[in-house]
Amino acid sequence: MRLEAPTRGMGLGIALSLVPGAALFTVFFLVPVGVVVATSLSDWSPIGSAFTGLENYRLLLADDAFWMALRNTALFAVAALFIQVPVGVAVAIILSQRIRGWRVLRTVYFLPNVVSGAALALVYLTFYNPRYGLLNQALGAIGVDSSRDWLFDVDTALPAVAATWVFTAGVVMILVMAEIAAIPAEVYDAALVDGASGWQRARYVTLPLLRDVIGVCAILVLLFTLAYFDGVYIMTGGGPADQTLTLSLYAFQQYSESNWGYANAIGALLIALGAIVIVAVRRVFRIGQRDF
């Protein structure tokens, strides 16, 4: 009897407790996702809306700027997967060997992650500036006379933008270091008995055990790529000639030009790509499954 009373009273408490989160989530996540998908099938502007079926998507397929945005987002995704993640994993493996000063180094490598995208954009606008930027100065110091305007030259704009974030390995490093710390020491003792070298231990013992966490990192960097906005908006505005346009920035540009339905077709694609990323990476990395 004494247990019945609190349990019964708690039903209402639990329900009330869930209200604020559920309300915020419904208004700012569920409804917007529904609106984006529904209105991507319409010609929607601040003046009014009309159902147009798949017209927006048909227009997207014939829109050169959209294909540029998709190409650039895909190239950024490739850079994130094949540069950012491996660099982060390598830094984590090295720091996990508890080399001298590893704590300080961990702090240092994470610092760029807490600098805002807007501030990083201003940093790199200065860094790449043709007249007073550090890059051209440094090239001059080693005898390469450069007056290239890196962010506004069609040949270099895209890699120049990617270079502003692709070496930022902090999140991957932290997650992988936590995973390595959780590997039991016996695993390494066995490898030592077998006479494995440091490199062999990293390659054949540590790395396979990191499969799950590397998969999680892949999901995180890919979702970041899909949402990448601040940097390109501030540094290049998507230019020159759409060379650095991303899907998020293109959606924002279409919103600014009052093409709301069209912006939402891009938004719906972003949501779908986010879902695909999660499902695909989980499958490729067999997250949550064990081999043995």
Added chain:
Amino acid sequence: MAGRMLGRAGRCAFLTVVGIACLGPVAWVLLSSFKTQPQVFGRGNLIPSPFSLEGYKALFTQIDVVGYLLNTLLYAAGGTVGALGAGLLAAYPSARMRFPLRRGLTVMFSLGLAIPIAGLIVPEFVIVRELGLFNSRPGLVVFYSAMWFPLAFVILRAYLAGLPPSIEEAAALDGATYFQLLGRVVLPLARPGLATAGVLVFINVWNDFLFNLLLAPSTEYQNVQVGLALFRGQFKTDIAAILAGTTVMMIIPVVTFVLLQRHVIAGLTAGASR
């Protein structure tokens, strides 16, 4: 032996290159913010000599940096309180209680982390406007609370699930109501989890650019990111002031992280395991 030496040198070289690539330009801007305009344009002087506060003086006299900073502080503090409040209230029953839809709600809230919210700009703008919250400080606080609710929920849920339930069980046997349990027993125990989630939400809201631009674009409501990034466009020639502004944009999150990094690291690890 030679191989080991080589491995060691290789690792050092690798760490140095990555460090320079990701932090070099930031450090250079920090140093350059203490240069005078002619020093900025001069070649081959990495260290400012003499140190000058000219850029900072120009920045603070030309635009209302303090106003931008106060807005940012309000958004970050308000958004953190809102996200943590809603997050804890939802995370506790999800971690501890049995009720219908528990699994469904937990999965749904957690999936909020995975939605590329940049794709939702049009409905977010329309919803905020329809609620009468466009171009207002309370509007942004409510929005940030919602935007970061899933992260707070996931971190707090993981934290609460790791606590031993015995203290709560004893309190429940003594006849405590649900909210007494939550307020007197769980809240004090959850403090480390709240600190972890709080630091991450605070830094993220402090650094927001897109949604401040979208939902409260007027100068008086701009945060330091939007205010100073747009300032750059207006004062293209005053490079020293722009460098000082860039430093001001970075300083609070960097100091917060260095002081509270234990929490950031714990939070990332808990948040990503979802």
